Amino acid sequence: MALVVVPARFVPGVFQDLADIGTKGAVVITSGFSEAGEEGKKLIEDIKKIADGHTRFIGPNCMGVTSSEAKLSALMIPFLHDSGEVAFISQSGGYGLQLYIRASAMGVGVGKFVSSGNESDLKGWNYLEYFGQDDDTKIITMYIEGLKNGRKWYEAAKEVTKKKPIVAIKVGVTAEGSKAAASHTGSIAGSDKVYDAAFRQAGVIRAYDSAEMFDYVKGLLYSPLPQGKNIAIVSNSGGVAVETADRLIQNGLKVPTFSEEAQAEIQELIPGFGNAKNPVDLTATLNMNSFLNVPDIVLKQPEIHGMITISLGTSIIKTMFPDVADEDLTGMYTWINNTLLSTYKKYDKPVIVIDPSADVAGESAKILEAARVPVYTTPERAADVMGVLYRRKLYLDKVNA
Amino acid sequence: MALVVVPARFVPGVFQDLADIGTKGAVVITSGFSEAGEEGKKLIEDIKKIADGHTRFIGPNCMGVTSSEAKLSALMIPFLHDSGEVAFISQSGGYGLQLYIRASAMGVGVGKFVSSGNESDLKGWNYLEYFGQDDDTKIITMYIEGLKNGRKWYEAAKEVTKKKPIVAIKVGVTAEGSKAAASHTGSIAGSDKVYDAAFRQAGVIRAYDSAEMFDYVKGLLYSPLPQGKNIAIVSNSGGVAVETADRLIQNGLKVPTFSEEAQAEIQELIPGFGNAKNPVDLTATLNMNSFLNVPDIVLKQPEIHGMITISLGTSIIKTMFPDVADEDLTGMYTWINNTLLSTYKKYDKPVIVIDPSADVAGESAKILEAARVPVYTTPERAADVMGVLYRRKLYLDKVNA
Known part of the structure; x- marks a missing residue:
């Protein structure tokens, strides 16, 4: 080469x-x-x-190409993920490279990165076909300014999504944005609605901003798919429960009331003014017994297909115990998260965690993510990711029918 | 008390x-x-x-109340911001508290926090009126599950927004979400469309998720308002330029082509394959001369009212110089950011910075934010904040006419 x-x-x-x-x-x-x-x-x-x-x-x-497997970083700036199950095809060179670097800091391994540039010879659909049959690639991501051969891309994508998810962001949705894209890589952006329809029909998961794209990837990479639309919410705050429920419903999911038996079991662990119905409100009393044991009751319900829960993140634990030394706090949230992880991993159901301070005090979140439980800063993003997982399940059901 | x-x-x-x-x-x-x-x-x-x-x-x-000025933290969990120009009224207790803590970690000072709970006596509009006339409060934020007296709230909000911005998030937008809210604080969520219209007419800035709310606050707190709708984009990547332009247009702003003279001046500093028109593409060559000097040419143009630019964040600098010691890298991005800050502060125009790794490697971003230049992870959020600032300017023009 x-x-x-x-x-x-x-x-x-x-x-x-x-x-x-x-x-x-x-x-x-x-x-x-x-x-x-x-x-x-x-x-x-x-x-x-x-x-x-x-x-x-x-x-x-373009900015070049990498393969962690081949230990190749043929980029303008020397950088290489140690390994990774994600392939990233980017028409944007500079920003693609920044996202490639960001993914590494997020803990998402991008094993193969192609900055595809003007695509004068090899095009998006060539890369899609290649990564589609590459066993080391579990998810394909694309940053698209404009497709060079929309029909071929669509046909390739449609085949690949039967085997592995494609998450794509399409930029240049306004006339001005398209103009900037044209001057940049010579791409014609095309009508945004056409892309939207093509993505949907080909089973491609569309992200609307670049942070969203790798957040979706994290969910798809770490989490099993929900086998149905019934999601439980376990929160220590009504606000989080409301935001999460709102967004799950908007994603076509449900937040069904638990059985009487399950409610009774949960009620034993939470204060009388809590809520055992779903969403579960553990209340702000921060009782460790309820915090550590309610998730198991929830996840073992056969009619529940997944759970979104809020974390006692680093910030809140530090605040609860202002006089405790940093290393003891680390011990505390390591123990809490490991205890919860043993529950989360008992069931083959998606568990998505909200930690409102994950982006500013991420130590606790990192423990969960190292064990491949996805953590997001907002209830909205957590619910959107559950929606992505559910729609992926529906898509696979359809193409496998 | x-x-x-x-x-x-x-x-x-x-x-x-x-x-x-x-x-x-x-x-x-x-x-x-x-x-x-x-x-x-x-x-x-x-x-x-x-x-x-x-x-x-x-x-x-409720979770209680704080005042940094009075050194009062009457919360369930002891926590207090050192100081702050933001007041935060939250109907959610537990989540409100988490957001209050998160704001601190973000560097946004919330000087006064009220967890208003069921609002059986004092209600949202009472707090609005109080913070409206409180000289230490520059911005008011609200986390709303449902208003207790919509008419009074609307009248209070309408007066307050003439003097200072109100940024509010309204949760419980679906029937299920509303149900969760009712069981939580006894609020009736009401029709989301009614809230949307009332917010708009009262000049209240609506945020749609909790991360968005404090991101808007950061922009409003740190940045002057654009005096018109013409925004410059300075990027080292076409992708960022396209995403930013798209979103600025969707926010009702413009990305006008620079004058011939300005283009000539910029072209002298960038490679021939760059773009001097607006968006400026400095190209991925990462030439320090262009990076440090183009912003001044852009900001001095009288017809340009604000700028969105991409940062050479911590991640990218570390990647560019893999063999440089950490302390020398720190010196490097401190120097780069301080040089840029002296330009940004020369003009009374909003400068908003995109750093795609700000949430995972935030050292460089912290230097800019300490000098009150807002930094966001995505082009979309940066452009949305510019939109918020511009609509605030239009609103003030209207009420002062």
């Missing part, structure tokens, strides 16, 4: 050399082609003629 | 004692009143008769 970083006007010469020695693949980092006017467009046509299918290439106008 | 934490059945007796000794104010933490059936409803009626306007009270069924 050749990594081409010479100025645009020299790239045809390089491709002639590659053709002569029979190099089968190249990554063209160089910019200044179809995004840069007539001269650039002519240059890339020349290159395509020389390459003529013998030297397939990524780019041009 | 009395802090009442005895079981519900003893609270009427306590209020009798308070009446006897002439105590003017109380905070009733105790639960078990209108949210807990007929018996509780009778109890609170008894209390109201005894208090009869002489002993005004917060709650019941």
